Amino acid sequence: MGRGNFMKSKIIAVVLSVSTLLLCMPSGSAIADMSASESSQEYVLYSKDLVTGEEGDERIPISDGILDENVSNYISNGISEGSNDGGISPNAYIGEDDSYEIIKTSEMPYRSVCNLKTYWDNNGDGVVDFTSGGSGCMIGRRMLLTAAHVIYNENRGGKCIGVDVYPAQMRYYTPYGPYKAIKFFVNADYREKINTDDDWGLVILDDCVGDRTGWLDLKNCTNISMIGKEVSVIGYPGGKDPNRITMWRSDGKVIAEYTDALRYDCDTTGGCSGGPVIDSNNNIVAIHHGGVTDSYNAGAKVDDFICRVADVLGRMYNQ
Numbered sequence: 312m313g314r315g316n317f318m319k320s321k322i323i324a325v326v327l328s329v330s331t332l333l334l335c336m337p338s339g340s341a342i343a344d345m346s347a348s349e350s351s352q353e354y355v356l357y358s359k360d361l362v363t364g365e366e367g368d369e370r371i372p373i374s375d376g377i378l379d380e381n382v383s384n385y386i387s388n389g390i391s392e393g394s395n396d397g398g399i400s401p402n403a404y405i406g407e408d409d410s411y412e413i414i415k416t417s418e419m420p421y422r423s424v425c426n427l428k429t430y431w432d433n434n435g436d437g438v439v440d441f442t443s444g445g446s447g448c449m450i451g452r453r454m455l456l457t458a459a460h461v462i463y464n465e466n467r468g469g470k471c472i473g474v475d476v477y478p479a480q481m482r483y484y485t486p487y488g489p490y491k492a493i494k495f496f497v498n499a500d501y502r503e504k505i506n507t508d509d510d511w512g513l514v515i516l517d518d519c520v521g522d523r524t525g526w527l528d529l530k531n532c533t534n535i536s537m538i539g540k541e542v543s544v545i546g547y548p549g550g551k552d553p554n555r556i557t558m559w560r561s562d563g564k565v566i567a568e569y570t571d572a573l574r575y576d577c578d579t580t581g582g583c584s585g586g587p588v589i590d591s592n593n594n595i596v597a598i599h600h601g602g603v604t605d606s607y608n609a610g611a612k613v614d615d616f617i618c619r620v621a622d623v624l625g626r627m628y629n630q
């Protein structure tokens with residue numbers, strides 16, 4: 312999310328002392344302690360508890376200042392190594408399709424990439440009306456990063472009532488899981504359609520999945536240029552093989568960059584939404600969410616605010 316979005320009405324600035332902030336956080340954070348002079352602000356996320364059904368806005372305190380771009384392992388200690396999404400967002404092949412299937416999903420970075428099966432209740436009666444697919448990636452012991460539209464969609468009443476997560480699935484073989492999502496968070500600006508490039512969300516799982524799969528690190532791209540950098544999109548495109556769940560990767564370069572988004576020439580199709588866009592060091596630089604046919608594919612850029620939200624939620628849920 313860009314600085315302009317940060318100043319919008321749903322983002323309320325407050326000044327907190329360091330002692331007040333720390334009282335709200337569990338111990339064991341892997342990020343450096345804030346100085347006594349540093350203040351904090353609140354960032355508003357929409358959240359839904361998939362166990363109780365409770366939903367609403369949740370305020371997340373975030374400290375001021377810009378994180379260093381090297382945020383490797385900042386979420387938590389642990390292992391860290393470098394289907395069809397319903398046509399919610401268009402996806403593109405740029406020229407010929409150069410993507411390729413990943414067979415050795417047990418290796419990193421693929422082991423941390425997940426196939427997501429989302430359950431929807433369109434009319435609010437508690438009964439599953441249909442399911443959809445998408446992709447995601449582990450970024451902590453219990454935290455998964457995906458696209459917002461994979462878990463929240465106003466066209467479906469926004470009524471996601473369950474998410475099953477299958478890390479490293481390779482066709483019929485599911486070496487891990489399924490794990491259940493117990494809570495998710497979606498960017499409030501995306502929910503209100505202030506900025507569709509804010510299409511990212513965080514999912515909390517019912518088990519410490521990352522202890523088994525490992526996870527990928529976020530790279531803060533706020534103050535660095537990504538133009539021309541090599542990137543890859545990894546995910547589960549439903550259109551490749553209608554009879555099997557397969558993981559695919561496409562390599563390319565960043566062709567345009569904006570405050571909240573990266574545009575790249577990697578090939579994707581439906582189901583890749585929510586998959587990680589990684590750099591040459593296997594750090595996540597964006598969350599794939601769609602594209603424009605024959606022109607580009609697009610992802611929400613990992614920036615300072617995404618990193619800070621992930622850090623705060625990581626302290627709360629990754630213990």
